[in-house]
Amino acid sequence: xxxxxxxxxxxxxxxxxxxxxxxxxxxxxxxxxxxxxxxxxxxxxxxxxxxxxxxxxxxxxxxxxxxxxxxxxxxxxxxxxxxxxxxxxxxxxxxxxxxxxxxxxxxxxxxxxxxxxxxxxxxxxxxxxxxxxxxxxxxxxxxxxxxxxxxxxxxxxxxxxxxxxxxxxxxxxxxxxxxxxxxxxxxxxxxxxxxxxxxxxxxxxxxxxxxxxxxxxxxxxxxxxxxxxxxxxxxxxxxxxxxxxxxxxxxxxxxxxxxxxxxxxxxxxxxxxxxxxxxxxxxxxxxxxxxxxxxxxxxxxxxxxxxxxxxxxxxxxxxxxxxxxxxxxxxxxxxxxxxxxxxxxxxxxxxxxxxxxxxxxxxxxxxxxxxxxxxxxxxx
Amino acid sequence: xxxxxxxxxxxxxxxxxxxxxxxxxxxxxxxxxxxxxxxxxxxxxxxxxxxxxxxxxxxxxxxxxxxxxxxxxxxxxxxxxxxxxxxxxxxxxxxxxxxxxxxxxxxxxxxxxxxxxxxxxxxxxxxxxxxxxxxxxxxxxxxxxxxxxxxxxxxxxxxxxxxxxxxxxxxxxxxxxxxxxxxxxxxxxxxxxxxxxxxxxxxxxxxxxxxxxxxxxxxxxxxxxxxxxxxxxxxxxxxxxxxxxxxxxxxxxxxxxxxxxxxxxxxxxxxxxxxxx
Numbered sequence: 001x002x003x004x005x006x007x008x009x010x011x012x013x014x015x016x017x018x019x020x021x022x023x024x025x026x027x028x029x030x031x032x033x034x035x036x037x038x039x040x041x042x043x044x045x046x047x048x049x050x051x052x053x054x055x056x057x058x059x060x061x062x063x064x065x066x067x068x069x070x071x072x073x074x075x076x077x078x079x080x081x082x083x084x085x086x087x088x089x090x091x092x093x094x095x096x097x098x099x100x101x102x103x104x105x106x107x108x109x110x111x112x113x114x115x116x117x118x119x120x121x122x123x124x125x126x127x128x129x130x131x132x133x134x135x136x137x138x139x140x141x142x143x144x145x146x147x148x149x150x151x152x153x154x155x156x157x158x159x160x161x162x163x164x165x166x167x168x169x170x171x172x173x174x175x176x177x178x179x180x181x182x183x184x185x186x187x188x189x190x191x192x193x194x195x196x197x198x199x200x201x202x203x204x205x206x207x208x209x210x211x212x213x214x215x216x217x218x219x220x221x222x223x224x225x226x227x228x229x230x231x232x233x234x235x236x237x238x239x240x241x242x243x244x245x246x247x248x249x250x251x252x253x254x255x256x257x258x259x260x261x262x263x264x265x266x267x268x269x270x271x272x273x274x275x276x277x278x279x280x281x282x283x284x285x286x287x288x289x290x291x292x293x294x295x296x297x298x299x300x301x302x303x304x305x306x307x308x309x310x311x312x313x314x315x316x317x318x319x320x321x322x323x324x325x326x327x328x329x330x331x332x333x334x335x336x337x338x339x340x341x342x343x344x345x346x347x348x349x350x351x352x353x354x355x356x357x358x359x360x361x362x363x364x365x366x367x368x369x370x371x372x373x374x375x376x377x378x379x380x
Numbered sequence: 381x382x383x384x385x386x387x388x389x390x391x392x393x394x395x396x397x398x399x400x401x402x403x404x405x406x407x408x409x410x411x412x413x414x415x416x417x418x419x420x421x422x423x424x425x426x427x428x429x430x431x432x433x434x435x436x437x438x439x440x441x442x443x444x445x446x447x448x449x450x451x452x453x454x455x456x457x458x459x460x461x462x463x464x465x466x467x468x469x470x471x472x473x474x475x476x477x478x479x480x481x482x483x484x485x486x487x488x489x490x491x492x493x494x495x496x497x498x499x500x501x502x503x504x505x506x507x508x509x510x511x512x513x514x515x516x517x518x519x520x521x522x523x524x525x526x527x528x529x530x531x532x533x534x535x536x537x538x539x540x541x542x543x544x545x546x547x548x549x550x551x552x553x554x555x556x557x558x559x560x561x562x563x564x565x566x567x568x569x570x571x572x573x574x575x576x577x578x579x580x581x582x583x584x585x586x587x588x589x590x591x592x593x594x595x596x597x598x599x600x601x602x603x604x605x606x607x608x609x610x611x612x613x614x615x616x617x618x619x620x621x622x623x624x625x626x627x628x629x630x631x632x633x634x635x636x637x638x639x640x641x642x643x644x645x646x647x648x649x650x651x652x653x654x655x656x657x
Contacts (some may be wrong), residue, residue, distance in 0.1 A: 182589070321424075324586065327425075330456070335566050343547045350542060
């Protein structure tokens with residue numbers, strides 16, 4: 001006698017216990033500490049903070065540990081925690097021009113005021129496995145520079161002085177908050193940038209790449225990439241002044257793109273913008289490409305590539321949403337599948353009956369749709 | 381549970397959702413955008429339904445959660461455990477004993493009663509989505525009551541297969557106005573939507589939309605005069621309770637093609653077996 005499957009509750013609890021066991025791994029190895037992840041896997045931490053939209057390196061590291069290194073799972077953990085936090089204040093706009101620079105490069109000028117500062121970069125490393133790391137060798141400490149950094153003005157401001165690049169204007173409108181308000185397409189640029197900033201890095205990378213290969217090309221130059229510490233300020237009403245509440249690490253990319261100009265406007269470069277928490281350069285480059293691609297309509301360009309279609313790009317950029325909906329296919333679909341089975345069996349029966357009918361009645365080979373359906377109506 | 385508000389969501393969020401729900405009830409079948417929050421469960425796993433349930437639950441409510449009609453499927457178990465933990469409320473598997481029922485893909489076989497609320501988990505709230513992918517376009521189509529494409533789609537099914545080939549998430553028209561996706565329930569359940577004495581709420585978390593069918597609202601499944609809407613039928617009866625009226629799941633019993641049919645609604649089936657024995 002068939003007995004329906006029971007015991008889901010115990011199975012789930014046991015699965016979670018097994019998961020915790022696998023996460024710990026071989027007990028002969030020392031357990032990974034959250035502090036180690038935070039200090040030594042900092043690019044992973046930065047990515048998780050960016051896509052979770054929460055600046056908290058320690059909790060991001062905890063999420064990475066808890067997720068056994070599954071980045072999207074870690075992003076999800078941190079994002080779900082973020083939702084529960086009270087909103088105490090809204091910061092003043094960040095001034096990335098006043099960034100305490102750790103890295104700053106421009107691909108458009110050989111020499112720039114403040115200079116090219118490579119900082120800690122994987123660029124120009126030869127991608128040869130370093131077996132010293134495997135053997136547990138100690139890395140030498142970095143030597144501090146001999147002279148302090150000169151001020152590093154924003155490169156695009158220099159072009160702006162000549163009127164060669166479009167000016168970004170703050171029209172003073174309150175930006176939409178994508179964590180509170182549902183998207184209402186078409187969305188403005190401030191909303192788009194918020195959605196891209198928490199968008200999946202791999203997804204934005206692929207879309208940005210597609211614009212370079214001709215699907216909505218926009219002639220990009222990396223005008224400036226900068227990375228470092230920026231002060232966060234809030235306005236305290238009781239005191240009537242702004243106070244600094246701390247520093248966060250940011251990466252910013254200002255892309256310079258071409259624009260033909262029109263009868264009304266002189267030819268001018270246009271901009272694409274990318275911003276992310278921490279050291280997240282690839283993400284900001286990709287984001288800037290996609291931001292510029294999404295401005296196609298605004299700038300009177302023909303929308304040809306997927307990266308230029310705002311609703312398509314934005315509705316699928318969030319990896320927490322995407323991963324959830326793709327993985328929900330693992331949930332039971334017995335009922336829907338049964339419905340499909342029932343219909344498919346019926347259609348196949350009718351198909352067979354129709355074929356037999358056609359063989360027997362050579363004189364009237366056309367069985368009309370109505371007749372076939374009438375037959376199916378009698379079917380129990 | 382320590383550290384979290386009753387039923388997980390903060391009161392401001394619940395109020396925002398309740399306001400959206402009132403609007404949804406006032407405009408039956410209309411998709412109301414709401415500021416959906418992240419839940420501690422994946423999108424696509426019922427976060428929309430959970431937010432609605434969290435927003436309407438009171439301390440005296442009795443909650444039932446089903447997935448595919450069953451109380452003991454893993455996701456139903458998980459969601460029920462979640463609300464037991466964060467709301468500390470009473471739960472049940474008995475349909476008439478529940479004041480709120482959260483469901484995925486089914487409407488219980490036992491007729492619902494006035495005062496009960498059925499909360500549906502919705503993956504894609506837009507019935508026109510697979511005909512027109514753009515949200516901007518579909519919103520306009522709803523506003524203009526431009527539903528011809530839906531009938532064309534159903535007609536094309538008939539031309540190709542001799543039948544309307546939609547077996548679940550079968551589109552309905554609510555109160556003669558909005559075409560609505562009833563969520564992926566089998567079309568077998570569609571007639572239960574019509575003039576239901578219970579309040580029917582629909583929540584789509586990822587898409588941040590919710591909608592409602594108030595009690596005793598006329599809901600018709602789209603069809604044609606010469607191809608009237610019809611529901612699934614089985615030659616078999618439930619192998620456990622003998623019901624010939626319920627929606628049946630097919631169960632494979634061996635590797636030699638053996639199979640049997642049992643009720644998808646576990647509570648209905650158990651109750652009948654109790655009455656029979």
